[in-house]
Amino acid sequence: MRLGVVFTGVALIVGALFGVSAVAYVGGAVVESLMLEKLGISGGGHIVQILVSMLLVVMVIATLLTLAERKWSAFMQDRTGPNRARIALPGIKDSPLAGLPHIATDVIKMLTKEAFRPATANKFLFNLAPMLAFAPAFALFAIVPSGPTLDIAIGSYAAKVVMSPTNPDAGLLLMFAVASLAVYGTSLAGWSSNNKFALLGGVRASSQMVSYEVALGLSLVGMMAAFSTVRLAGDDGMAAMQARYLWSFNAGGFDIGLPAWGIFLQPAGFILFFAAAFAETKRAPFDSPEGESEIVGYFLEYSGMQFGLFMISEFVEVVVLSGVLAAIFFGGWSLPFGNEWLTMKLSAISPILTGAVFGTIFWVKVVLLCYLQLVIRWTFPRFRYDQIQTLGWKILLPLGLVNLFVSGALILRDPSLKSLAIVGILEIVAVAMLTLTPPRQVRREQEAASHGGGHGHDDHGHDAHDAHGHAPAAALPAGTAGH
Amino acid sequence: MASADDQYDPTPSDDELEAHLQTRNMVVNLGPSHPATHGTVRLRIELDGETIVSMDPEIGFLHRGFQKSCENVTWTQVLPYTDRLDYVASLANNFGYLSAVESLMGIEIPERAKYIRVIGAELHRIASHLTTIGASGLELGGFSAFLYAIEARELLTDRVTELTGARLTTSYGRIGGINRDLPAGWEEKVLKSLIKLEELLDETDKLLTRNRIFTDRMRGTGVITTEDALDFGFTGPCIRANGVNYDVRKAKPYWAYDQLDFSVPLGNNGDNFDRFYLRVLETHQSLKIIRQCFKQMPAGPVMIDDWRIAMPPKENVYSSIEGVIAHFKLVMEGVPVPVGEIYHATESPNGELGWYLKSDGSGRPYKCHVRAPGFQILSGLSKMCVGRMLPDLIPTFDTINMIGGEVEQ
Numbered sequence: 017m018r019l020g021v022v023f024t025g026v027a028l029i030v031g032a033l034f035g036v037s038a039v040a041y042v043g044g045a046v047v048e049s050l051m052l053e054k055l056g057i058s059g060g061g062h063i064v065q066i067l068v069s070m071l072l073v074v075m076v077i078a079t080l081l082t083l084a085e086r087k088w089s090a091f092m093q094d095r096t097g098p099n100r101a102r103i104a105l106p107g108i109k110d111s112p113l114a115g116l117p118h119i120a121t122d123v124i125k126m127l128t129k130e131a132f133r134p135a136t137a138n139k140f141l142f143n144l145a146p147m148l149a150f151a152p153a154f155a156l157f158a159i160v161p162s163g164p165t166l167d168i169a170i171g172s173y174a175a176k177v178v179m180s181p182t183n184p185d186a187g188l189l190l191m192f193a194v195a196s197l198a199v200y201g202t203s204l205a206g207w208s209s210n211n212k213f214a215l216l217g218g219v220r221a222s223s224q225m226v227s228y229e230v231a232l233g234l235s236l237v238g239m240m241a242a243f244s245t246v247r248l249a250g251d252d253g254m255a256a257m258q259a260r261y262l263w264s265f266n267a268g269g270f271d272i273g274l275p276a277w278g279i280f281l282q283p284a285g286f287i288l289f290f291a292a293a294f295a296e297t298k299r300a301p302f303d304s305p306e307g308e309s310e311i312v313g314y315f316l317e318y319s320g321m322q323f324g325l326f327m328i329s330e331f332v333e334v335v336v337l338s339g340v341l342a343a344i345f346f347g348g349w350s351l352p353f354g355n356e357w358l359t360m361k362l363s364a365i366s367p368i369l370t371g372a373v374f375g376t377i378f379w380v381k382v383v384l385l386c387y388l389q390l391v392i393r394w395t396f397p398r399f400r401y402d403q404i405q406t407l408g409w410k411i412l413l414p415l416g417l418v419n420l421f422v423s424g425a426l427i428l429r430d431p432s433l434k435s436l437a438i439v440g441i442l443e444i445v446a447v448a449m450l451t452l453t454p455p456r457q458v459r460r461e462q463e464a465a466s467h468g469g470g471h472g473h474d475d476h477g478h479d480a481h482d483a484h485g486h487a488p489a490a491a492l493p494a495g496t497a498g499h
Numbered sequence: 500m501a502s503a504d505d506q507y508d509p510t511p512s513d514d515e516l517e518a519h520l521q522t523r524n525m526v527v528n529l530g531p532s533h534p535a536t537h538g539t540v541r542l543r544i545e546l547d548g549e550t551i552v553s554m555d556p557e558i559g560f561l562h563r564g565f566q567k568s569c570e571n572v573t574w575t576q577v578l579p580y581t582d583r584l585d586y587v588a589s590l591a592n593n594f595g596y597l598s599a600v601e602s603l604m605g606i607e608i609p610e611r612a613k614y615i616r617v618i619g620a621e622l623h624r625i626a627s628h629l630t631t632i633g634a635s636g637l638e639l640g641g642f643s644a645f646l647y648a649i650e651a652r653e654l655l656t657d658r659v660t661e662l663t664g665a666r667l668t669t670s671y672g673r674i675g676g677i678n679r680d681l682p683a684g685w686e687e688k689v690l691k692s693l694i695k696l697e698e699l700l701d702e703t704d705k706l707l708t709r710n711r712i713f714t715d716r717m718r719g720t721g722v723i724t725t726e727d728a729l730d731f732g733f734t735g736p737c738i739r740a741n742g743v744n745y746d747v748r749k750a751k752p753y754w755a756y757d758q759l760d761f762s763v764p765l766g767n768n769g770d771n772f773d774r775f776y777l778r779v780l781e782t783h784q785s786l787k788i789i790r791q792c793f794k795q796m797p798a799g800p801v802m803i804d805d806w807r808i809a810m811p812p813k814e815n816v817y818s819s820i821e822g823v824i825a826h827f828k829l830v831m832e833g834v835p836v837p838v839g840e841i842y843h844a845t846e847s848p849n850g851e852l853g854w855y856l857k858s859d860g861s862g863r864p865y866k867c868h869v870r871a872p873g874f875q876i877l878s879g880l881s882k883m884c885v886g887r888m889l890p891d892l893i894p895t896f897d898t899i900n901m902i903g904g905e906v907e908q
Contacts, residue, residue, distance in 0.1 A: 092643050212527050309893055397644075397713045398640030
């Protein structure tokens with residue numbers, strides 16, 4: 017029963033993504049050719065991509081993520097999760113509908129609630145901050161390609177469709193530029209609301225985001241060097257170039273091999289980028305600007321939809337980060353094996369089908385990466401403000417530099433990227449072994465604590481005993497430790 | 500400023516021209532309603548950036564005149580008030596108070612009642628420690644660990660409900676023993692719950708102690724020196740985290756603790772991690788104690804056989820004049836406690852729970868003062884936090900486990 021529900025849900029999601037991808041290709045081709053014909057402007061297909069991938073897919077995934085976060089955290093914590101909001105219609109009034117009505121109630125609540133502004137707040141900046149927080153997060157998706165570049169012909173409309181909202185030459189540099197704007201929203205929110213806790217949150221957010229920009233940029237330089245491009249979309253973009261194999265052999269038409277995915281070429285870069293980008297999204301374990309048990313957060317004074325913008329921008333950031341990760345490190349829309357075989361089979365049928373299938377593969381990767389981020393968010397406790405700085409400047413930045421030099425040397429020596437991939441796989445093995453090794457130090461300390469506790473006189477028990485000796489505690493009744 | 504007589508120096512030094520930034524420290528009120536203040540307490544904090552310059556815990560938001568209320572009711576009727584002191588471990592308060600009254604009267608309770616008291620107190624010690632352990636995760640943003648611990652605590656709350664009829668306000672036990680024996684089948688249920696609880700505790704423990712972020716935030720924060728801790732009068736896990744071996748259960752055994760085999764874990768750094776991990780280890784010891792109690796517990800009466808102290812059985816009240824008189828005297832005048840005063844302490848989850856009782860022989864307490872362990876520890880909080888960062892205060896405030904109800908009586 018439950019398994020059936022899960023399969024239905026997965027099928028629904030994949031089906032929806034498939035449909036959206038197909039619409040994006042068809043729409044892209046039609047608009048592109050129409051605009052070229054009637055107005056003489058090329059690149060009209062990007063308008064469709066803005067509408068479909070940014071407004072539709074990213075926003076819908078972000079909205080559904082609010083529900084997924086509740087459901088998934090509930091699942092991790094042995095709870096039921098949202099099940100109270102129901103729709104009073106015959107047939108479904110006794111069903112929690114997997115918590116879907118919660119999204120509706122959430123939206124209605126936020127839209128109808130008073131957008132309260134403290135009397136002492138700076139009105140202009142206070143109203144500006146939520147927009148400044150939301151817009152850059154949203155705009156980041158502009159350079160992410162969600163499918164291969166294909167020549168589509170439907171009837172008289174024929175055009176080359178580039179599946180990204182824009183495809184500027186600056187590519188990733190545009191992403192860094194836009195990402196660095198996000199700090200204005202949060203720091204202004206903290207500053208303008210004239211609240212001490214919000215101010216602390218704003219200061220924390222700005223210092224965190226500014227210092228992680230450096231590591232963020234540095235971690236991707238290896239990838240840029242490997243593919244000699246900063247573009248993600250297009251035929252010569254990073255996403256398309258990852259589809260080729262480093263080593264491969266053909267098993268009866270079906271190709272198997274190691275693709276040039278970023279995760280294999282630059283595992284260190286991936287970890288650094290993921291950590292730095294996670295810090296940019298301000299979610300746990302990097303949620304000290306929010307820190308709801310400490311300072312409540314930079315958006316403390318916001319209510320209504322203004323708060324809603326902060327909240328939804330967090331989820332949009334999650335989706336965008338997943339999209340960027342999928343495009344840079346997980347081969348974009350390509351499969352790790354059988355990619356050429358599938359392309360061949362599909363393009364024999366129809367280019368639209370090819371586009372829709374590979375678009376679906378991309379979006380499924382995005383959804384899985386969103387899920388990974390939810391798991392991390394619900395497992396880890398929060399860093400302290402200064403520990404975040406230490407991690408950024410003393411660990412991520414030097415590691416990023418080392419990674420850059422090592423990768424640079426390897427790329428210079430072997431432009432086919434094969435030696436880079438070998439080093440990368442060795443790195444993955446090393447990280448896996450480190451992760452799987454039980455932490456010996458902690459275990460020893462645990463034993464010492466219980467052991468020393470039991471008898472109170474061996475090894476470190478001495479220090480405690482000495483301190484006990486010349487303290488006023490001598491008057492305390494001498495306890496018999498152990499037995 | 501240079502005076503007019505001084506020779507004019509055309510080349511000023513650098514620091515002369517420097518415009519000093521006028522900075523002021525920021526005063527922040529953490530509480531009375533703040534996510535990190537369990538119970539209701541206000542922490543007035545002076546901040547320089549994020550560093551705490553000075554701190555002043557302010558209590559009184561939960562004050563409800565406990566001591567004065569006690570003077571107006573009989574010795575037995577004080578019992579429900581004690582539920583509301585440390586509401587996470589009400590059985591420990593109930594039994595601690597009863598123990599103090601019994602020592603004042605100089606009576607000895609039946610052996611079985613002693614074991615039941617140990618079981619009850621240890622169950623609630625586990626409940627209290629689980630709350631603190633889980634909340635450590637919660638304060639640091641690890642919400643999942645908190646819910647695992649609370650799920651384990653919920654098992655205990657259910658068992659306590661079966662035993663006493665209430666989840667929180669237990670009011671269990673009476674002067675001279677226990678008012679009701681253990682319910683049928685309760686023992687097996689508790690033992691099974693403990694197995695499940697141990698699993699959940701291990702899971703919480705692994706989720707937190709093997710997490711680098713968690714240990715980084717707990718180790719070396721909220722440190723207090725042994726001298727300071729002793730000066731402030733710390734007791735319980737907070738002093739044992741400094742390596743001072745003081746546990747009332749061992750130092751001055753009461754009830755059946757001298758017949759039970761358990762050890763007192765000690766820390767050595769006096770930081771948050773030691774206070775946290777000590778509670779994990781103590782929980783394991785408490786589990787051991789409860790299992791031993793069920794093995795060793797003798798059969799027999801649970802209430803003293805003296806109608807001046809214990810309620811006579813109902814059939815005697817209805818059928819004999821002695822029963823009626825005893826019942827009437829107990830209800831109208833209360834338990835006769837001889838003139839005198841006493842300080843009696845038991846080990847509550849948070850430390851030494853002391854009772855200073857004074858009787859003038861009137862059947863009501865003349866004075867009933869509680870030495871709540873949380874009060875002394877809360878006064879040491881500023882010593883632990885001044886000079887450290889604001890985020891360090893949050894786990895520190897959790898591991899000292901201040902309970903509003905007992906600090907503000």
